[in-house]
Every structure is written in C-alpha cells, then in structure tokens.
Amino acid sequence: MISTTVKYKLYPSLLSCFDRFERGYLDEQGLLDRINRVPVPQTEAQFRGASFEDAVIKGIGEESFDPEILSKVRSFLPRPMLKTQVYCEYQLNDSLIYGYVDVIGKMLAVDIKTTGNYRTGCFAQSHQNFYLPALRAKGIRSLRYVITDFKDVYLEEYDQMVDLNYQEGQVLRFCEFLEAQRERVTDLRVFARI
Numbered sequence: 001m002i003s004t005t006v007k008y009k010l011y012p013s014l015l016s017c018f019d020r021f022e023r024g025y026l027d028e029q030g031l032l033d034r035i036n037r038v039p040v041p042q043t044e045a046q047f048r049g050a051s052f053e054d055a056v057i058k059g060i061g062e063e064s065f066d067p068e069i070l071s072k073v074r075s076f077l078p079r080p081m082l083k084t085q086v087y088c089e090y091q092l093n094d095s096l097i098y099g100y101v102d103v104i105g106k107m108l109a110v111d112i113k114t115t116g117n118y119r120t121g122c123f124a125q126s127h128q129n130f131y132l133p134a135l136r137a138k139g140i141r142s143l144r145y146v147i148t149d150f151k152d153v154y155l156e157e158y159d160q161m162v163d164l165n166y167q168e169g170q171v172l173r174f175c176e177f178l179e180a181q182r183e184r185v186t187d188l189r190v191f192a193r194i
Contacts, residue, residue, distance in 0.1 A: 007094040008175050009192045012127035015097070015167070018174045019127075035178070036187045049114040052148070053102065056112055057084055065150070072153045073112065076146045078105020088134035095171050096192065097130045101143070109140045113147040123147075123156045125166045132160055 020026040054060040089098040145156040
C-alpha cells in the first residue's frame with residue numbers, strides 16, 4: 001500500500017539521462033529537454049533496437065537480423081512467456097518510478113537490450129532494476145537483461161536482493177535537481193501534475 005503522496009513521476013530512461021548528466025556526458029539543457037519531452041528524431045540505433053525487439057518477440061522483420069542471434073536471444077526468454085510489455089511501478093519515498101519490462105514468465109522478467117559496445121556488468125546500476133521490487137507481487141524473482149551487439153549475446157541477471165542504493169541516491173539527487181530547475185520544467189508530468 002502506498003503511504004506517501006507521489007510528488008514525482010519518473011521513468012528509467014529519464015533517470016539514465018540524469019546519470020549521463022552527472023557523469024558529464026549530457027549538458028543541463030539536454031537534460032531539461034529530455035525532462036520536457038522535447039521531440040528529437042529517432043536515431044538509427046534506437047530504430048534498430050526497437051526493430052530487433054519486435055523481431056524477437058513478435059516475429060516482425062526477422063529477415064533484417066542474423067537468425068542465429070535471434071535464436072540465441074529467444075533461448076533466454078522465459079518459457080512460457082506470460083505477457084509482453086508489462087507495466088511496472090514502484091514507489092520510492094515520494095517518487096513513483098514506472099515503465100515497461102519486455103517479457104515476464106512465472107518467476108522471471110526479461111528486458112532485451114541492443115548496444116554497439118557491451119561492457120560486462122553495465123546494467124548493475126540500471127534504473128530498470130526498480131522493476132524487481134515492482135514485480136515482486138507478481139511472483140517475479142529475477143530480472144534478466146538479454147543484450148546483443150548483433151555479433152554475440154550477453155546476459156546479466158539480478159534477483160530481489162539486488163543493491164539499489166546507487167539508484168536510490170540518484171533518484172533523490174534528481175528530485176533535488178527538478179526542484180532547483182522547477183521554473184524551467186514545462187512538462188508537468190514529472191511533478192505528478194498530469
């Protein structure tokens with residue numbers, strides 16, 4: 001049961017933008033544009049990632065990808081797949097973190113990722129790990145990232161004991177940033193106003 005009023009509505013890719021901002025890879029205006037949902041053209045990498053997910057899960061556009069990579073990624077999906085694009089939400093203090101996980105089975109959730117350059121363990125601090133406590137009531141015990149660079153397939157798997165301290169601290173800092181920049185935020189969804 002939610003006991004605290006929700007003041008912020010956040011999603012993992014927005015929190016990832018804040019992470020890039022803190023690391024110096026994104027400037028303040030770029031972060032504000034993301035908060036304000038300023039439209040930007042989809043990159044080829046984003047399009048390829050979405051197309052790959054459709055090929056894996058729905059069988060749409062399979063001919064555009066290496067059949068061995070598709071087969072290998074599919075082999076790591078839960079059997080049976082109970083649902084795809086499952087909505088998740090988790091309340092951390094006065095922040096509601098929400099989003100969609102690609103696939104759930106009886107005890108396993110899977111998120112499919114594409115990358116140009118995979119580094120081992122890079123999802124340990126992912127904000128999508130908040131999906132684990134969000135899905136606990138559905139019986140989900142672990143979250144598996146199935147990652148491909150289109151040459152090979154990599155796995156990272158986290159269970160309900162995952163350490164979320166880094167992500168929790170970042171959520172708090174992001175909310176402080178939002179308050180400091182409140183007058184520059186035009187999309188009020190982030191303040192749970194819409």
